[in-house]
Amino acid sequence: MDKLEMRYTLLAAKARKKMSWDDIGNAVGMSPVWVASACYGMNSASQDIADKLCDTLGVESDVAEALVAFPTKAWDEAIPQDPFIYRLYEVVGVYGETLKDVVQEKFGDGIMSAIDFSMEVEKIEDPKGDRVLLTLNGKFLPYKSW
Template sequence: MKKVELTEAIINAKKEKGLSWEAIADAAGKSVVWTTSACLGMNSFPEDTAHAVLEFLDLPADLVADMTACPHKAWEKAVPQDPLVYRIYEIVGVYGDTLKEIIHEKFGDGIMSAIDFHMDVQKEENPKGDRVVITMNGKFLKYSVW
């Protein structure tokens, strides 16, 4: 099965069962952001996690091989050349649909404002290598219905 078809099967099972990404992540024993990203085909599942998700969603066990296959992380956009900007761009490419799914699930149909917005960048010292902590905080703007 192609990753696109696998993603469709997972999303359909999620909808049919009325599940949240959080519930699927709990069944997987992983974070909601990572689990959603993997379900959307942007990460590969470890075998035990694939089994747990398939069982939770009542999907065939023979899909494990497809879930554990390495994904092709590509999107059709112009790619920035600066390494730091490229990595942030890569994060949005890999996790953008995941963030969209989780934001819609928690807030409803809308967007995060880039006008009523602030961002913070902190350095977190870590013995394994210092960490970059980026916090984005934007007002949720619900789409109007008329």
């Protein structure tokens, strides 16, 4: 089974079981954001976590093999059409250079790791309209000179 077939199998099982990412994350002892990313094929899971995911969602063991396999992290280079993803793309387009400049003023020349990284998603209730709070927490990796 490849990552794409794995993704469809896991998302179908999630829908069939009517489970949220929070439910699944709690069941396997991992962040719901990370679990979703692994199910979408963008991260690999340990054998233990892959087995727990398969048990939780009631899918066959060949799915666990695909979950453990190292992913090729690639995505469509076209501008995203989904409004939510497009708005994140827009945020990076509008504020990307600003964020880079501010981070580099504070830390020096380098990047934020997406490998040594975590992310949280919170709902902030607000009478003027609920808010989405995304927390991106990545290790700073300075560029080296040699």
